[in-house]
């Protein structure tokens with residue numbers, strides 16, 4: 230099963246190494262990892278997407294909790310949450326396909342952030358299905374490069390984690 | 391008044407109640423060594439940094455206090471890795487202070503620079519690089535707090551040379567407040583209640599007690615629990631001593647070289663109560679065959695230990711002492727003649743014991759088991775015993791009946807040859823008046839033999855009993871059983887003359903080659919107020935039994 234885990238961590242050197250080591254040392258896999266400061270600059274928030282059976286996920290959350298520099302860990306699995314990822318796509322834009330690319334971008338509420346005579350660079354954000362869909366639609370035009378941020382997630386409702 | 395980092399460090403140690411540290415100097419820590427000359431802290435100069443960590447570890451295991459060592463940067467720091475990993479696996483509280491190159495040089499491949507934080511991250515509970523002398527006191531406070539609380543473990547503090555030299559005002563914090571670290575001590579009441587109900591209902595309950603009982607100082611509570619309800623107890627290697635090994639409810643050790651009765655009891659129990667133990671593979675054997683008919687209650691301070699290797703019916707996260715106290719309270723209100731209720735189960739266990747007791751036959755050549763048994767009898771089980779790793783370790787676990795906690799010092803998790811002798815040094819420093827004996831193998835003892843100079847320098851009367859089989863015996867045993875006796879590189883054809891070696895270091899050397907010499911040798915050694923090596927020339931190809939082959943269920947033991 231795929232799980233999206235959020236962790237509040239002290240913004241200190243070495244924290245990322247500890248977390249990476251926790252996963253690699255046990256043969257657990259990280260699908261994506263996204264880290265940045267919270268409103269409190271001494272604390273960062275991480276969103277980790279990982280896969281494993283119940284036992285593996287239980288170990289991962291417990292091991293994360295055990296790290297001295299980690300303040301809180303939440304596994305969003307089975308709860309209501311919103312996740313989003315941003316993606317930058319550089320796509321070949323010949324005169325024949327330029328209009329089509331613009332239309333697709335528009336449908337997906339994306340933005341063109343860079344233009345050359347031969348290419349467009351598109352910024353889109355959304356959940357997994359949306360990201361997959363736009364990639365599939367743009368593929369026939371010739372995708373030169375894709376950069377993804379990895380997911381960030383937040384719970385639904387008025388409470389924070 | 392401003393103080394240097396070196397002074398601040400030593401005064402902080404003093405405020406943590408540290409009176410002894412183990413170490414080895416070098417350029418990066420020369421400032422700390424300078425400050426040591428004006429400090430009341432006693433420094434024990436070992437001859438290899440690995441031994442400094444093991445000695446601090448032996449000091450910690452025997453006394454319950456946090457052990458401290460101090461080494462220089464680069465090679466000094468890398469030499470601590472085995473000691474850290476040993477302590478980490480066995481949850482021993484240590485603070486290891488390593489020198490580091492000056493902050494401006496870090497990352498430059500400077501002389502004697504090693505990224506010791508990076509190297510040791512997987513084998514420390516936590517680690518710090520102190521970048522500013524102003525953070526030093528607070529870091530030391532946190533290091534001791536982390537090392538000694540929750541599930542204990544080693545903490546490394548890396549100290550750059552310029553931070554040690556820098557000065558600032560010294561204010562030692564009164565308390566620590568760490569957002570990310572709050573170990574759970576108190577067991578959940580509801581879970582305890584559920585466990586209690588299960589315990590009352592069980593027909594064939596068994597306690598499986600590990601090192602956590604010792605580190606939480608819960609032996610008394612465990613003993614009360616077992617005695618009140620007449621529940622038999624089996625121990626892991628790390629748990630030996632937490633329940634009197636001579637008690638009629640004691641089944642001895644379980645697992646790969648556990649007793650027949652202990653392994654049969656695990657296989658047939660209907661309730662297994664695991665306390666401060668972590669279902670290590672050497673304990674469980676094939677996991678499906680481990681306690682196959684039992685409900686399992688697991689009491690442990692470390693949530694990650696629970697449901698890691700085996701499914702558990704009732705997990706209780708908390709300190710063993712706290713949880714057992716609460717369970718004992720509930721039990722006292724429950725009247726019942728537990729001995730007679732348990733009659734059938736206890737009789738069954740007795741029958742297993744009588745069918746296959748631990749046994750060996752002492753003929754012309756000294757049997758290693760005989761040596762251990764005699765050491766036990768002569769010391770009346772009152773000594774602090776350390777072991778090396780291999781057959782010597784297993785025979786010690788089987789034939790020395792540990793009756794008190796903190797009297798067995800052994801590398802259980804990592805299985806580190808070379809641990810026992812320096813650990814004995816640490817224990818002797820903690821308990822100058824006690825008899826401390828390292829029961830060693832001829833291979834292992836040579837891994838930290840240089841520490842004979844340390845015992846000579848500090849007049850430590852540590853005793854070493856070498857079960858000299860001229861083999862890396864445990865590996866030879868495996869080769870014998872599972873590799874058609876192809877003894878590849880396990881014969882120690884050349885070893886020093888241990889008697890002369892002892893003498894060369896100013897210690898005493900004794901040798902026994904015949905069974906009748908065993909007792910006089912031990913008695914003589916114990917009467918000498920100096921370090922003594924006893925070289926017991928034992929049966930070369932004696933094997934440790936029972937043995938559960940790797941991957942087999944516990945009930946499939948190879949017996950003699």
Ligand SMILES: Cc1ncc(C[n+]2csc(CCOP(=O)(O)OP(=O)(O)O)c2C)c(N)n1
Pocket residue numbers: 778779780781782783805806807808830831832833834835857859861862863864865
């Ligand atoms: C540092 C280290 N290296 C290798 C091993 C693997 N090993 C386990 S037991 C053993 C044999 C130990 O020989 P000895 O000390 O003579 O003890 P014996 O088994 O003969 O009693 C070896 C090599 C180990 N445990 N530790």
Ligand SMILES: [Mg+2]
Pocket residue numbers: 831832833857858859860861862863
């Ligand atoms: Mg040997």
